Amino acid sequence: MGFYRLFFLLVLIAETCLVLAQEEATAIHPSVNVHYITEPIMIDGVLDDGVWQSLTAQKGMHQNFPDDNLKADYDTEVTLAYDDNNLYVALTCYAAGGDFITTSLKRDYDFFGNDNVTVLFDTYSDRTNALVFGMNAYGVRREATVVNAGQAPSDFDESWDNKWTGEAKRYDDRWTVEMAIPFSTLRFENGTQKWRFNMYRVDTQNNEITSFTDIPRTRFVMDMGFMGDMNWEKPLKKTGKNISLIPYISSSATRDFENATQLGTQGKFNIGGDAKIGISSGLNLDLTVNPDFSQVEVDEQVTNLSRFEILFPEKRQFFLENADLFGSFGGRFANPFFSRRIGVSIDPETGQNIQNTILYGARLSGKLNERLRLGLLNMQTASIQGDGDGVGTPAFNYSVATAEQRITDASRVRIIGVNKQAINGGDFANSDFNDYNRLLGLEYRLNTDNNRWVATSSVQKSFSPNLKGDDIAHTAQVVYNKREYRFEWAHILVGNNYNPEVGFAPRKDFVIVSPEAQVNFFPTSGPIASHSIGFDSRVFWKLGKDDNIHITDFGVEEINFDPFWNIAFKDLSMLNFELSYIDLTLLNDFDPTRLQDEDIFLAGGTTYSYLESTISYTSDQRKRVTTRTAANFGSYFNGSRYGLSGSVTYRYQPYGFVSLSYSYNHVALAEPFEPVDIWLIGPRFDLTFSKKVFWTTFVQYNNQLDNLNINTRFQWRFAPVSDFFIVYTDNYDTAEMANFGSRNRALVAKLTYWFNL
Numbered sequence: 083m084g085f086y087r088l089f090f091l092l093v094l095i096a097e098t099c100l101v102l103a104q105e106e107a108t109a110i111h112p113s114v115n116v117h118y119i120t121e122p123i124m125i126d127g128v129l130d131d132g133v134w135q136s137l138t139a140q141k142g143m144h145q146n147f148p149d150d151n152l153k154a155d156y157d158t159e160v161t162l163a164y165d166d167n168n169l170y171v172a173l174t175c176y177a178a179g180g181d182f183i184t185t186s187l188k189r190d191y192d193f194f195g196n197d198n199v200t201v202l203f204d205t206y207s208d209r210t211n212a213l214v215f216g217m218n219a220y221g222v223r224r225e226a227t228v229v230n231a232g233q234a235p236s237d238f239d240e241s242w243d244n245k246w247t248g249e250a251k252r253y254d255d256r257w258t259v260e261m262a263i264p265f266s267t268l269r270f271e272n273g274t275q276k277w278r279f280n281m282y283r284v285d286t287q288n289n290e291i292t293s294f295t296d297i298p299r300t301r302f303v304m305d306m307g308f309m310g311d312m313n314w315e316k317p318l319k320k321t322g323k324n325i326s327l328i329p330y331i332s333s334s335a336t337r338d339f340e341n342a343t344q345l346g347t348q349g350k351f352n353i354g355g356d357a358k359i360g361i362s363s364g365l366n367l368d369l370t371v372n373p374d375f376s377q378v379e380v381d382e383q384v385t386n387l388s389r390f391e392i393l394f395p396e397k398r399q400f401f402l403e404n405a406d407l408f409g410s411f412g413g414r415f416a417n418p419f420f421s422r423r424i425g426v427s428i429d430p431e432t433g434q435n436i437q438n439t440i441l442y443g444a445r446l447s448g449k450l451n452e453r454l455r456l457g458l459l460n461m462q463t464a465s466i467q468g469d470g471d472g473v474g475t476p477a478f479n480y481s482v483a484t485a486e487q488r489i490t491d492a493s494r495v496r497i498i499g500v501n502k503q504a505i506n507g508g509d510f511a512n513s514d515f516n517d518y519n520r521l522l523g524l525e526y527r528l529n530t531d532n533n534r535w536v537a538t539s540s541v542q543k544s545f546s547p548n549l550k551g552d553d554i555a556h557t558a559q560v561v562y563n564k565r566e567y568r569f570e571w572a573h574i575l576v577g578n579n580y581n582p583e584v585g586f587a588p589r590k591d592f593v594i595v596s597p598e599a600q601v602n603f604f605p606t607s608g609p610i611a612s613h614s615i616g617f618d619s620r621v622f623w624k625l626g627k628d629d630n631i632h633i634t635d636f637g638v639e640e641i642n643f644d645p646f647w648n649i650a651f652k653d654l655s656m657l658n659f660e661l662s663y664i665d666l667t668l669l670n671d672f673d674p675t676r677l678q679d680e681d682i683f684l685a686g687g688t689t690y691s692y693l694e695s696t697i698s699y700t701s702d703q704r705k706r707v708t709t710r711t712a713a714n715f716g717s718y719f720n721g722s723r724y725g726l727s728g729s730v731t732y733r734y735q736p737y738g739f740v741s742l743s744y745s746y747n748h749v750a751l752a753e754p755f756e757p758v759d760i761w762l763i764g765p766r767f768d769l770t771f772s773k774k775v776f777w778t779t780f781v782q783y784n785n786q787l788d789n790l791n792i793n794t795r796f797q798w799r800f801a802p803v804s805d806f807f808i809v810y811t812d813n814y815d816t817a818e819m820a821n822f823g824s825r826n827r828a829l830v831a832k833l834t835y836w837f838n839l
Contacts, residue, residue, distance in 0.1 A: 111295060111308075111309060111310045111311060112142075112294065112310040112311075113310050113311035113312070113313055114140045114160065114162060114279055114294075114310060114311070114312055114313070115162070115313050115315065116162040116163065116164055116169070116312060116313065116314045116315060117133075117137055117161075117162070117163045117164075117315055118163070118164060118165070118314075118315040118316055119133050119163045119164065119165055119170075120165065121133050123163075123170055123260070123262070125247050125249055125261070125262045126249050126251070126260065127221060127248075127249035127250045127251035127258055127259060127260050128251050128258065128260075129172050129174065129258050129260065133163055133170075134161055134172050137161050137163065138161075139159035139161045139172070139174065140159065140160050140161070140294075141157055141159050142157070143157050143158050143281075143283070143292040143293065143294060144292060144293055144294075144295065144296040144297070145290060145291070145292055146282070146291045146292060146293050146297050146298075146299060146303055147290065147291040147299060147611060147650075147654075148289065148290070148611040149299075149604075149611070150296070150297065150298050150299040150565075154285075154290065155285075155288050155290055156175075156177055156178065156285055156288050156290065157176050157292075158173060158174065158175050158176070158199060158281070158283050158292065159173065159174040159176075160172070160173055160201075160281055160294070161173075162312070164314070166319075167264060168262045168263060168264050168265065169261075169262075169263045169265065169268070170260070170261065170262055170263075171201055171215070171259070171260070171261040171263070172258070172259070172260055173199055173201075173259040173261075173281075174256055174258050175197070175199055175219070175256055175257050175258070175259070175283060175285070176255065176256045177197070177255060177256055177257065177285060177287050177288070178255075178287045178288055179255065179287055180252060180253065180254040180255070181287055182197040182218075182219035182220070182252060182257060182286070182287075183195060183196060183197055183219075183286045183704055183735065184196055184197070184218050184219065184220040184222060184735060184736045185733055185735075185738075185739055186222075186733075186736060186737065186738040186739060186768060186769075186770040187220060187222055187736050187737065187738075187770035187771075187772060187773045188222065188738070188768065188770045188776050189222060189223055189224060189773075189799075190224040190225075190226075190240045191218055191222050191224055192703075193284065194284065194654065194703040195286070195703035195708065195733070196218045196219075196284060196286070197218055197219040197257065197284060197285065197286050198216055198217065198218040198219070198283065198284050199216065199217060199218075199259060199281065199282070199283040199284075200214060200215070200216035200281065200282050200283070201214070201215050201216070201261075201279070201280075201281045202214050202228065202279065202280045202281070202282075202304065202306075203215075203268070203277055203278075203279060203312070204277060204278035204279070204306060204309055205268055205269055205270040205271075205274075205277050206269075206270065206271060206277075206364070206449055206452060207276065207278045207452075208452075208453075208488060208494075209278070209306050209307065209309075209491065209492075209529055210229070210230065210231055210306065210406075210494070210529065211227065211228065211229055211404075211406065212227070212228040212232070212278075212304070212306055213225070213226075213227060213228075213268060213269075214226040214227065214228055214238075214304070215246065215248070215261060215263060217248050217250055217259050217261065218250070219250055219252055219257040220250065220252075220736055221248070221249050221250035221773065222773065223246075223248050224240055225240070225242060225243065225244055225246070226238055226239055226240040226241075226242055227239050227242045227403070227405075227406075228304050228306065229405070229406035229410060230406060230410055231305070231306040231307060231529045231533055231536065232302055232305045232306045233302070233305065233533065233536055233561075234302075235302075236395075237304070238302075238304055239402065239405065241395075241396075241397055241399070241402050242399075242402045243399060243402075243803060244267045244803065245264065245266075245267055245326075245802050245803050245836060245838070246261065246262065246263045246264060246267055246802075247261070247262045247802070248260060248261040248262065265318075265320055266320075266324045266326075266360065266838070269363065269364045269365075269366065269448055269449060270318060270320075270363055270364060271363060271364060271449065271451070271452050272317075272318065272319055272320055272362075272363045273317045273318065273319070274314070274317065274318050274452075275313065275314045275316070275317050275318070276311055276312065276313055276314065277311075277312040277314075278306075278309040278310070278311060278312065279309060279312035280293060280294050280295055280303075280304075280306075280309040281293065281294040282294070282297075282303040282304075286704045289652065289653060289654060289704070291303065293308070294310055295308045295309060295310050296308070298564075298565040299565070299602075299604065299611070299612055300563070300565055300568070300602050300612070300614075301533075301563070305533055306529075306533070307530075307531065307532040307533030307534070308532060308533075320360075320363040323360075323839060324358075324359070324360025325357070325358070325359050325360065325838070325839040326357065326358040326359075326836060326837060326838050326839070327355065327356075327357050327836075327837040327839065328355055328356040328357070328358070328803075328834060328835070328836050328837070329353070329354070329355035329834070329835060329837075330353070330354060330355050330374060330832055330833060330834040330835075331351075331352070331353050331832070331833050332351070332352045332353075332374050332376060332830060332832035332833070333349070333350070333351050333352070333830070333831050334349070334350045334352070334376065334828060334829065334830040334831075335347050335348070335349050335350075335828070335829045336348050336826070336827065336828040336829075337824075337826065337827050337828075338825075338826045339823065339824050339825055339826060339827070340825050340826065352372065352374050354370070354371045354372030354373060354374060355370070355371060355372075355834075356368065356369065356370045356371075356373070356399075356400060357369040357370075361446070361448075362448075362450075364448045364449030364450070364451075365446065365447070365448040365449060365450065365456070366403065366404075366446070366447060366448050367444065367445070367446050368400060368403065368444065368445040368446075368447070369442075369443070369444050369445075370400050370440070370442060370443045370444075371441075371442045372440075372441065373398075373400055373440050374832065375398045375425075376807070376809055376828075376830040376832055377795065377797070377805070377807040377809055377830075377832050378397045378399075379397060379778070379780075379795070380780055380782075380791070380793040380811070381394050381397075382743075382764065382780075382782075383762060383764070383782050383784050383787075383791075384745070384762070385727075385745045385747060385760055385762050385784075385786060386676075386786070387674050387675075387723075387749075387760075389589075389668075389672055390588035390589055391586075393414065393420070393586055393588075394422065396409070396420075396421045396422050398421075400443065400445070401421040401424075401445075403447065404447035404448060404455075404457060405421070407447055407455055407456075407457035407484050407486060408421065408447075408457050408459060408482055408484055408498075409421060411484075411496065411498050411523050411525055411540060411542070412523065412525070412540050412542060412555065412557045412585075413557045413559070413574065414586070414588075415555075415557070415574045415576060415587065415588065415589065415594070416542060416555035416556075416557055416574060416576050416580065416585075416587050417582070417585045417586040417587070418498055418500055418523045418542050418544075418582050418584075418585040419482055419484075419498065419500050419521075419582075419584055419585050420584065420585050420586040423583070423584045423585070423586075424440065424461050424463070424480050424584070425437065425438055425439075425440045425461075425463065426438055438463045438464065438466060438475070439463060439464040440461055440462070440463050440464075441462045441463065441464055442461075442462055443459070443460060443461035443462065444458075444459070444460050445457070445458070445459045445460075446458040446459075447459075452488075453487060453488040454485065454486070454487050454488070455485065456484075456485050456486075457482065457483070457484040457485070458482070458483050458484075459480070459481065459482040459483075460479070460480065460482075461479070461480040462477065462478075462479050462480075462505075463477055463479075463480075464477055465477040465505075465506060465509075465510075474509075474510050474513055475510065475513060475515065476504045476505055476506050476507045476509065476510050476513075476515065477504070477505040477506055478502055478503065478504055478505065479501075479502075479503045479505055480500075480501070480502055480584060481499075481500070481503075482498070482499070482500050482501075482584075483498070483499045484496065484497065484498040484499070485497055491531075492528055492529055492530045492531070493526070493527065493528045493529075494526075494527050495524070495525070495526055495527075496523075496524070496525040496526075496527065497522075497523065497524055497525075498521070498522070498523040498525075499520070499521070499522050499523075500519075500520065500521040500582070500584050500585070501518065501519075501520045502516075502520070502583050502584050503517075503518050504516070504517050504518065516546050516547055516583065517547060518545075518546070518547065519544070519546050519581060519582075519583040519584065520544065520545040520546075521542060521543065521544045521545065521582050521584075521585065522542065522543050522545075523540060523541065523542035523543075524540065524541055525538060525539065525540035525541075526538065526539050526540070534562065534563055534564065535560070535561070535562055535563075536559075536560075536561045536563070537558075537559060537560040537561065538557070538558065538559050539556075539557070539558040539559075540555075540557050540558070541554065541555070541556050542554065542555045542556075542580070542582070543555075543580075544579070544580050544581045544582055546579075546581045546583075549579040549581055550579070551577075551579060552577035552579045552580070552591075552625075552627045553577055553579040553580050553581065554575070554580060555574070555575065555576045555577065555580045555587070556574070556575045557572075557573075557574045557575075558571075558572065558573055558574075559571070559572040560572075565602065566601070566602055567599070567600060567601045567602060568598075568599070568600040568602075568616070569597075569598070569599050569600075570596075570597065570598040570599075571596075571597055571598075572594075572595075572596040572597075572598075573593065573594060573595045573596065574592075574594045574596075575592075575593040575594075575625075576589070576590050576591065576592055576593075577590065577591065577625070577627065578590050578591035578625065578627040578628040579627075590628070591624060591625045591626070591627050591628040591630075592622050592623060592624055592625060592639060593622070593623050593625060594620055594621065594622050594623075595620075595621050596618070596619060596621075597619055598616065598617065598618045598619065599616050599617060600614050600615070600616030601614065601615055601616060602614045603615075609651050609652055609653070610649060610650070610651055610652070611650045611651060611652045612649075612650050613647065613648060613649040613650065614646075614647070614648045615645075615646070615647050616645070616646060617643065617644060617645040617646065618642075618643075618644045618646070619642060619643045619644065620640070620642040621638065621640075621641050621642075622639040622640040622641075623637065623638055623639060624636065624637050624638075624639045624669075630669050630670075631687070632667060632668070632669055632686055632687035633667060633669065637667075638667075639666065639667055639669070640664070640665065640666040640667070641663075641664070641665040641666070642662065642663070642664055643662075643663045644660055644661065644662045644663070645660070645661050646658065646660040646661075647659045647660075653702045653704075654702050654703060654704065655699070655700055655701050655702045656698075656699070656700045657697075657698070657699050658696075658697070658698045658699075659695075659696075659697055660695070660696045660698075661693070661694075661695050661696075662693070662694045662695075662696070662716075663691075663692075663693050664690075664691070664692055664693075664694075665689070665690070665691040666689070666690060667687065667688070667689045667690075668684055668685070668686050668687065668688055668689075668690075669686055669687075670686045671683040671684065671685055671686050672684050672686070674718070674719060674749065674751070675749050675751075675755075675758045675760065675786075676786050677758045677760070677785075677786065678755060678756065678758075682754050682755060682756075684719060684720070684751075690719045692716065692717035692718055692719060693716050693717055694714055694715070694716030694717065694718065694723065695714065695715055695716050696712060696713070696714045697712070697713050697714075698710075698711065698712035698713075698728075699711050699712075706732065706733050706735075707730070707731070707732050707733075708730075708731045708733070709728060709729070709730050709731075710728040710729045711726070711727075711728035712726070712727050712728055713725070713726050714726075714727075714747075718749060718751070719751055720751055720752040721749065721750045721751035721752055721755070722749075723747060723748065723749045723750070724747075724748055725745070725746050725747035725748060726744070726745075726746050727744060727745040727746065728743070728744065729741055729742060729743040729744070730742050736770070737769060737770055737771070738767075738768045738769040738770045739768050740765070740766070740767050740768075741765070741766045741768075742763070742764070742765045742766075743762075743763070743764040743765075743766070744761075744762070744763050744764070745760075745761070745762040745763075746760070746761055746762075747759070747760040748760075759785075760785060760786055761783065761784070761785045762782070762783070762784050762785075762786070763782070763783045764780065764782045764783070765780075765781050766778070766779070766780050766781075767779040773799075774798060774800065775797070775798050775799075776795075776796070776797045776799075777794070777795070777796050777797075778794070778795050778797075779792070779793070779794040779795075780792075780793045780794070781793075783816065785816065788815055788816050788817040788820070789813055789814070789815065789816060789825070790813070790814040790816050790822075791811070791812070791813050792810070792811065792812045792813075792814075793809070793810070793811050794809070794810045795807060795808070795809045795810075796808040796809075801835065801836070802836065803836040804834060804835040804836050805832075805833075805834055806831075806832070806833050806834075807830070807831070807832045807833075807834075808829075808830070808831050809828075809829075809830045809831075809832070810828070810829050810830075811826075811827070811828045811830075812824065812826075812827045812828075813825040813826050813827070
């Protein structure tokens, strides 16, 4: 079957599934009223203001866990009010007693293991994106965004940060919350009188998760298919300027001990900043000049035993608001835009990733009207000079344009264009780079009421010099999700010349078909709240366009079949069993351990079939000591593998926690491979001296990289969204003959302040 015949057949299958998915009954949702006020409110967590005394609170929360067929044992009451500047939220969370739990006093706490309550606002009623504001019983705040209708854990992003206030007060039988959220923090349509709303709460004493709307046990409580209406007493209007300036100054001392030409510590002073300008009530312009991301938390390393690159999430604040507009096209095998590609380049001498200075950038994103979202991004990086004449990396300009048009309440169409352009490429004639790389993409998305049907279909085409033909990627996914069962069909096609340099495509020249199924059970008695049995599967076919000599014409490259049994207990602990069958043909020489001598590898063209089992357990997160453990054992290529991974955490309430994450794998392959032990160990100390002063230390030892990393960060939030940071980073070479020598070291101090004009 030809490449394009297969492509159009897959597109036809996807579109047929999308059409079949569009018939769905409309559910009835509860509603809450928002009252206009003129009296002032003191935000202290005590609900004694005259406003709260005069208004009637909304009651009647539903259980989501452990039993989604009951009302809440201990209710939560909500009252909403607003004036010309702020939205006010009052909450009363009833409880069996006053023994409330918090993991720490640090902002952005974990959902589990905390007494906490969260409100969600779908300000455009688009069923796709929501702003989230939460607080726990100790008055610790968190804010986040929900994208893609809240269908996966990755759709919840707590990296988003903004300016608002809130306090909590604890009593013997309840705790109360007051929030004041400025309208300048929110995005909405002028003149609107209705948003969509939900609220959910974790009650640790009664071991109960409850929500404002009735959400099935098998869904996430952030699922935007289950939201109520939020009715404003009179139309909303945005008044006044909405401009924020966020300048910073930083000073650093660094030393690269592996650079023989660097004989001493290098000092550097930086100044720059961001600006946020509200163009309209729904459209925001973000500007950045000489951005500095030194305070961003270090990535948590993982052991990589796969053949492909691993994706790490974006944590830099500038890229986060409306990030789904830019980064959620396609999927993990064919994503046209991945913001972490900006500010990273390839060292022309070592071939390794290195930091590439961003000079400036601008991003316009948000809603043009109730149905149209728009995103425009432009970033400029500096060039990197190499040691030789004409060696180095040119400056690059990155541009992205994207739009999302809502067609019906359930469906929308999205387009994206990406351009990476070398600016002074002629000065680097001896370096290997493309003068340009471009991409166009089109995507259709469907979310029916209650998200029973969720479906996507996309097509992307890249444009690069000297790469013509076979440069298309197509992805499609259709999910049918009910309380009792879940079915999914997905397929992906990635051409050999599909080349998203500013995106993510870990493998090419393949088509994958991936059906999944899951059946859910809900015992009426005993310790189990629910359990699920199902399977995931993937079959990869090689398209045969990359001149690989081992699979030349549409042959099967890999088969994965993963049956599982997941058990959720009523104490919030979880137990999972998974069996993985893998059958694959290596296309290239490969050392799975990455620790053997250079001449020892599994030869390309060889075929392997192996079976592996995994048992994982997560303990009750309400306990002072909690664990997450996974044990794996079985065959692996032509040998065997067993391992243990997880974490142990001790909570010292309310001042923080100490944890140890670990990953151990013993890999024994046939001769001439040497058996190896692969270790990744990461102790973490997270201390909160108050709600404004935090200290985090993270140590990571990784013998795959022969590296020990130490990262310690002190943060003082001296004003809302304004911080002073001190960050120390050190890396040591742990190879046998390296004598634990220092590789590089940095000490950074940074001060940032948020001005509202």
